[in-house]
Amino acid sequence: MNLKMKLIITFTTVIAVPLFLITIIFMGFMSMQPAGVVTPQTKEFLIEMLLSVLLIMAMTSSFLVVWIYRSILNPIETLKKATRNIRDGNLDFEVAIEDTDEIGELCADFEEMRIRLKESTEQKVSFDSQNKELISNISHDLKTPITAIKGYVEGLLDGVADTPQKQEKYLRTIYNKANDMDRLINELSFYSKIDTNRIPYNFNKINVLEYFDDCIEDIGLELDEQHVQLSYNNEVSRDIVVIADAEQLKRVINNIVGNSVKYMDKNDKFIQIRVLDVGDFVQVEIEDNGKGIAAKDLPYIYDRFYRTDTSRNSSKGGSGIGLSIVHKIMEDHGGKVWATSKEGSGTTMYFVLRKYQEVPVNE
Ligand SMILES: Nc1ncnc2c1ncn2[C@@H]1O[C@H](COP(=O)(O)OP(=O)(O)O)[C@@H](O)[C@H]1O
Ligand SMILES: [Mg+2]
Incomplete structure (x- = not known):
C-alpha cells in the first residue's frame, strides 16, 4: 500500500469513527424521547446539522490530506530521483530544498552529501x-x-x-x-x-660555512662535467650554526641545482650560489641563467606533480615532485623556500634556515 492510500485511510477513519459514534448516540437519544416531544422539523434540522458537520469534516480532511501529501511526497520523490542518480554515478544535479521542516533538513543534508561526494570523486580522478x-x-x-x-x-x-x-x-x-x-x-x-610523514630526520648542529664549503665542492665537480660554470660566495661568519639534517639539506640543494641544470637553455651555463647572513636567518640563494619560469607558473612550482612543461614530448622527463620534496623538507626545518624568475633569462631560488643560538645559562 502506498503512502497516498495510507493517508486517505487515516483521515477517513479519523472522520468516520467520531461521526459513527455521534450518529449512534443521536439515534439512541431520539428513540428514548417520548412520542410528540421531537417534532419532524427538529428532526430534519438535526439531520441537516449532522450532514453539514460530515461535509465540513470531509472537506477539511481532504484539504489536510493534500497538504501533507504534497509536503512529504514531493521531497521524497526528489530524494528518490537523487538516490537513483547517485546509484548510476551521476553527481551533476541539485537537490532543491523547498521547506525548512524536518524533510527540508533531510534534503539539505542530502545535498551536502552529494557535494562532498562530488568533490572527493573529482579529487580521486585528478589524483589518478x-x-x-x-x-x-x-x-x-x-x-x-x-x-x-x-x-x-x-x-x-x-x-x-x-x-x-x-x-x-x-x-x-x-x-x-x-x-x-x-x-x-x-x-x-x-x-x-x-x-605518511615517515621521513627519518636526523637533526644536528651544522656549521654553515664548513657545510656549504664541502657541499659546493661536490656540486662543483658534477657541474664541471656538465660544463656549467659555478660561482660560490659564502658571507656568513665562521661560528654560525644551524640545526638541520645534513643529508636532507643536501637533497634540497641537489634538487634545486639539478633543476637549474635541467632547465638550462643557454650555451654559456652559469650557476651562482650565495650564502648570506640575514639577521636571525641564514639565506641561501641559487641563481641560474636558464629558461626561467613564467609568472603564472611561479606560485605553483612547489605543488606536487606541477610541471610548467607538461607536453608529453618533453625531452626533459621529470616527475614534478622535486620541488614539493624541497618545500616539505624546508617546512620540517622551520625554514622557507621561494623563488624569483624572469622568463628567458633565469631563476633564483631562495631558502632560509634559522640560526641556532645558545641560550645563556645563568649560573
Ligand atoms: N631553475 C629552473 N628553471 C626553470 N624552470 C624551473 C626551475 N626549477 C623548477 N622549474 C619548473 O618547476 C617545475 C617543478 O619542478 P620540480 O618539482 O623539480 O619537477 P621536475 O624537475 O621533475 O619537473 C619544473 O617542471 C619546471 O618547469
Ligand atoms: Mg626537479
Whole structure:
C-alpha cells in the first residue's frame, strides 16, 4: 500500500469513527424521547446539522490530506530521483530544498552529501590521472639512462671502445647514468614517505660555512662535467650554526641545482650560489641563467606533480615532485623556500634556515 492510500485511510477513519459514534448516540437519544416531544422539523434540522458537520469534516480532511501529501511526497520523490542518480554515478544535479521542516533538513543534508561526494570523486580522478602521469614520466626518466647504459655496454662488448681512454670514458658514462637512476629511485622512495610523514630526520648542529664549503665542492665537480660554470660566495661568519639534517639539506640543494641544470637553455651555463647572513636567518640563494619560469607558473612550482612543461614530448622527463620534496623538507626545518624568475633569462631560488643560538645559562 502506498503512502497516498495510507493517508486517505487515516483521515477517513479519523472522520468516520467520531461521526459513527455521534450518529449512534443521536439515534439512541431520539428513540428514548417520548412520542410528540421531537417534532419532524427538529428532526430534519438535526439531520441537516449532522450532514453539514460530515461535509465540513470531509472537506477539511481532504484539504489536510493534500497538504501533507504534497509536503512529504514531493521531497521524497526528489530524494528518490537523487538516490537513483547517485546509484548510476551521476553527481551533476541539485537537490532543491523547498521547506525548512524536518524533510527540508533531510534534503539539505542530502545535498551536502552529494557535494562532498562530488568533490572527493573529482579529487580521486585528478589524483589518478596525476599518478598515471607520474608513472609515465618516471618510466621516461628511467628509460633514458638505461638506453644510454645499454648503448655504452654494447660499445664495450663490440670493441668500439678500442683504446683504454675510450673504455674509461664509456665506463664513466655508464657510472654517471647509473647514478642518475639511483637518484631518481631515491627521490621516489623518499616521496612515498612524505605522504605518511615517515621521513627519518636526523637533526644536528651544522656549521654553515664548513657545510656549504664541502657541499659546493661536490656540486662543483658534477657541474664541471656538465660544463656549467659555478660561482660560490659564502658571507656568513665562521661560528654560525644551524640545526638541520645534513643529508636532507643536501637533497634540497641537489634538487634545486639539478633543476637549474635541467632547465638550462643557454650555451654559456652559469650557476651562482650565495650564502648570506640575514639577521636571525641564514639565506641561501641559487641563481641560474636558464629558461626561467613564467609568472603564472611561479606560485605553483612547489605543488606536487606541477610541471610548467607538461607536453608529453618533453625531452626533459621529470616527475614534478622535486620541488614539493624541497618545500616539505624546508617546512620540517622551520625554514622557507621561494623563488624569483624572469622568463628567458633565469631563476633564483631562495631558502632560509634559522640560526641556532645558545641560550645563556645563568649560573
Ligand atoms: N631553475 C629552473 N628553471 C626553470 N624552470 C624551473 C626551475 N626549477 C623548477 N622549474 C619548473 O618547476 C617545475 C617543478 O619542478 P620540480 O618539482 O623539480 O619537477 P621536475 O624537475 O621533475 O619537473 C619544473 O617542471 C619546471 O618547469
Ligand atoms: Mg626537479
